[in-house]
Amino acid sequence: MEALKDVIQEALNIKKRNKVTFLTGAGISSASGIxxxxxxxxxxxxxxxxxxxxxxxxxxxxxxxxxxxxxxxxxxxxxxxxANPNEAHYKLVRLEELLKDRFNVITQNIDNLHQRSGLQNVYEIHGNLRExxxxxxxxxxxxxxxxxxxxxxxxxxxxxxxxxxxxxxxxxxxxxxxxLWFDEFYNERIFKLHTTLKIAKNSGLLIILGSSGATNLPNRLVQQTLQYGGHVIDVNLEDNGFTNNFSDKKRFHSYRGTALDFLNLFESILT
The missing domain is CATH 3.30.1600 (SIR2/SIRT2 'Small Domain')
Structure with a gap:
């Protein structure tokens, strides 16, 4: 745990490629009953x-x-x-307030809970059910x-x-x-392909929250952050596709626990 804290502190202190990006999947909404x-x-x-x-x-x-x-x-x-946003959704809102323009959320979720929690800087790479x-x-x-x-x-x-x-x-x-359906492809116009790859490139820290790593673009985002010198922390209850693909990379780290527990830890380091 201390080593993970050191990684977070190092990433928070860098001056270039210093964005802090959260990549969220369905696991963050499970506490909301979805x-x-x-x-x-x-x-x-x-x-x-x-x-x-x-x-x-x-x-x-x-x-x-x-x-x-x-x-x-x-x-x-x-x-x-x-369903209603849960504590992890609201904790991300708090972190957005603290990190300001360094903060991004890239979400695979189409449930609109990030927006309903008050989060502003959200990129929906699988679309949404509002439109x-x-x-x-x-x-x-x-x-x-x-x-x-x-x-x-x-x-x-x-x-x-x-x-x-x-x-x-x-x-x-x-x-x-x-x-986005299974037989379709990511693009920039609807699914922010190039925008999110650029964000990942400029992220000193990319944090995965509740995603299994079963789709293409999330894996490309992780690869992009690692390729340009950033750290990736996989926050999940168990090993997953990201573990299989990236666990041999020295800047890839795992945290096994809930999204909320990790976000509380992250806020304590940030403040």
């Missing part, structure tokens, strides 16, 4: 009413079953709306998902009138949730 994605009761383990993630979490599936995917989207929105866009990309415009459509239970279908609100105003095609 299931993780790949835990035993996770969203991608249990699947939807009829499908497992390898099929329903894709644009290909959406193109054939748009209404069903939208119904499941409104079920998930209900799950998120009923939708044309499924055929006839325009680059992004629209707010209509608030007039009520949130759904898992077995509650969309009405015809509700479905009509989910069409592109430009071309009349389906809209789609503004999120």
């Amino acid at each position: 299931p993780t994605y790949r835990g035993t009761d996770g969203i991608w383990i249990k699947g939807s009413k009829h499908y497992k993630p390898e099929s329903f979490g894709t644009f290909e599936h959406f193109s054939k079953n748009a209404d069903e995917v939208w119904q499941y989207t409104f079920f998930r929105k209900k799950m998120f709306a009923e 939708m866009r044309c499924a055929s990309e006839c325009t680059k415009d992004i629209y707010e998902i209509p608030k007039s459509i009520p949130l759904k239970e898992i077995d509650e279908d969309l009405t015809y009138e509700e479905s009509k609100l989910l069409v592109c105003p430009e071309c009349g095609d389906h809209t789609r949730p503004n999120i």
Whole structure:
């Protein structure tokens, strides 16, 4: 633990490439009652009413079953709306106040809890469930998902009138949730690919909070920070994909415990 404190103190004192970046995953929201994605009761383990993630979490599936995917989207929105930010979310707000423009959060989460906690500097690399866009990309415009459509239970279908609100105003095609699916790729316009890689490059300290390291860009962010001389601390309850990929790197460190415990430790060092 003392060695980890020394790493944090060293990173806080550097003058160049001195950003402190938190990379958050579903684990930080588990204390709010939202299931993780790949835990035993996770969203991608249990699947939807009829499908497992390898099929329903894709644009290909959406193109054939748009209404069903939208119904499941409104079920998930209900799950998120009923949850509240937890202490770890609010602790990040406190750290943002202390670190000011050195502070960044890059999140894989689409649950909006960071924003609801009051956090300002958030980059959503997997999109969000506040927005939708044309499924055929006839325009680059992004629209707010209509608030007039009520949130759904898992077995509650969309009405015809509700479905009509989910069409592109430009071309009349389906809209789609503004999120990243398994068969899609990161880009700058929607998922801040180049922006977040630049942030990682300029981070003296990148701290992973509750991410399993199962997707491409988070691993690239870790690699980017390490390549340019920064330290990475993996805060998780157990070993994961980041451990498998980077544990042999001397500036990669592990902290096994909750996000809140680590953030309390970090604040005590910072203040």
